[in-house]
Amino acid sequence: MLHLRIPGPTPIPPRVQQAMNQPMIGHRSKECSALIHNTSKRLRLIFGTKQNPLIIASSGTAALEAAVINTLSPSDEALVVVTGVFGDRFAKIIQKYGFTLHRLDIEWGKACDPDQLRAALTKHPNVKAVFFTYCETSTGVLNPIQKLSEIVHQHSDALVIVDGVSCLGAVPCEMDAWGIDIMVTGSQKALMLPPGLAFVAVSERAWHAIEQNSTPRFYLDLISYRDKLAQDTTPFTAAVSLLYGLSESLKMIEEEGLEQVIQRHEQMKTMTRAAIRALGLKLMTSDEDAAPTVTSIYGGQDKWNPDELRQELANIQVIVAGGQQHLKGKIFRIGHMGYCYPLDICTIISALEYALQKIGVPIELGSGIKAAQEVWKGV
């Protein structure tokens, strides 16, 4: 049995899988319109907004690009807070279009500190938008988005644009209350679906900016998605089977209760971290900066390579992720989001202990599990 524990895609729950097996329907049918209307409305809870999130048939990156090209014009300056690969992706998109880019580079593995942001905003007072990554998948950092958004609004009129791909649906998000202007997420993370859908929610203030913006775009023109959503449809053919799945995965979240889902992710994070510490391995992020959806762990430097560990895990069908870019061969990452429960953490840690011993890392078998169980019990 495969245990896919990378930070997305995640395993698909059988009932979501089954929902996707419903007979195909026309994308302009009443049934499909009901599905679009209904799923968009229910996504509002996940985003914490009264706006209806837009649904795009694409991977998450297309939605990041949509957030950039719908708001920025050639003369605009943008500030990107880069805490890893996905912050860097925002920066790459902005550069590709020739908008003026200011980077606030944060050491990978750390969250953006409010003071660093204040300083950057003071240095670049004319930015049109500030781009953040809520959960930085490449390092397992959760940026304090509520606080950071407040700081932006205190210091400027810039739009606050957030990549929430690898955490939305597993972490608190009060987009409206926190003053977030655009929030983006994808299907294959905490929403427990295959990849292929992206979601974008837009504030009134951001709509105003988007309506003034003339950067050319067609497939990623958010206005066309908004206008078609008002008619319960999409401008281009919707990914119908994934929408069926979305409706069911939202139902799972509604049944458990979003607060409980968020609590469960918090618990899985704490269990994982306790186990890693008990095994004497080194966590990449501090408790304060750690994401509830993915945990990054250092390898043994000269002593053992995390990719060797990942291979041993793969041999017993447990798939975890490696490091990206300069973190290749230095860290491994455990995804614990979406269709993942406390007992699954025990499974992952059991496998990890087995594999660590197999590659000759001196650990005490069962010690990680015990630490995880103690957290579990205590909740």
Place this chain on the structure above:
Amino acid sequence: MLHLRIPGPTPIPPRVQQAMNQPMIGHRSKECSALIHNTSKRLRLIFGTKQNPLIIASSGTAALEAAVINTLSPSDEALVVVTGVFGDRFAKIIQKYGFTLHRLDIEWGKACDPDQLRAALTKHPNVKAVFFTYCETSTGVLNPIQKLSEIVHQHSDALVIVDGVSCLGAVPCEMDAWGIDIMVTGSQKALMLPPGLAFVAVSERAWHAIEQNSTPRFYLDLISYRDKLAQDTTPFTAAVSLLYGLSESLKMIEEEGLEQVIQRHEQMKTMTRAAIRALGLKLMTSDEDAAPTVTSIYGGQDKWNPDELRQELANIQVIVAGGQQHLKGKIFRIGHMGYCYPLDICTIISALEYALQKIGVPIELGSGIKAAQEVWKGV
């Protein structure tokens, strides 16, 4: 039982459905790389090219946009042959980006005539690219792409760019031999998959133009797809479940044999047309211009409305499409592509006869079926 007979999405074959139920895998895993490598290679047959088709997680329109923005620069002129809604979509994309657009508008329901194209090319000798629709879904016309491509090459150096969304996999396509530079298709038509994947094949000549082109693009930058495909992966998260399905639907086409698949579509077209004629209804397209994947039929003008007919059909679970734009309420369209066989044509015609009689159109029951069966028998 639902009979979805619109010109896409089409019904999903159970074995394709089942293939999509395989456990989720990481998009950067060896298994996923093998899937990408393997499906791209096998798509070459459908396109008739030695190039490896690129795979994008999007609906077909994004791939049309990719074809435009990867080849055209602000100073470029483009000629679009508009035979219906989807030719018009190419034109809209080109306009949105501010490229210089020349339209060759053909009467809806007719294919582009070689002489009309010659005249347009003479009038606009400097076009960088000519855009065609192979099968115009909105009218059921199949443009004579081989011939039209030859004419472009005789008269200019323009790139030949073709939207093959609603026919590729059901009609002959020899992209390399016919001199087509970019060919685009989507998953939800003759390839028997849910919507959510688009495919783009690019000639050497077009790659040269694309490499010179600096129109900004990120998610739709074909070069990034080409470079990542050379490493058996995609630049952004692949739509894994749809790739599983693609592998299986290609297997179905391989098992039947592409020539036989094409033959079957030709036969279904002929059966449908014979039945429609026998019932005394009026076909929108001539035999010469008719597409093998979709047939457009006029309503009874003042006598009966095709939308009323469609409602009667829907009551017995047979879903056909209406007209788009100025054809709304004037025509209905039967999709017969992908997971559709001669016996399904008999089913559709049976339903059609029932529904026609129900709304009071004087027809002889069984006469359409008989005409279809005679075509079937004769093959």
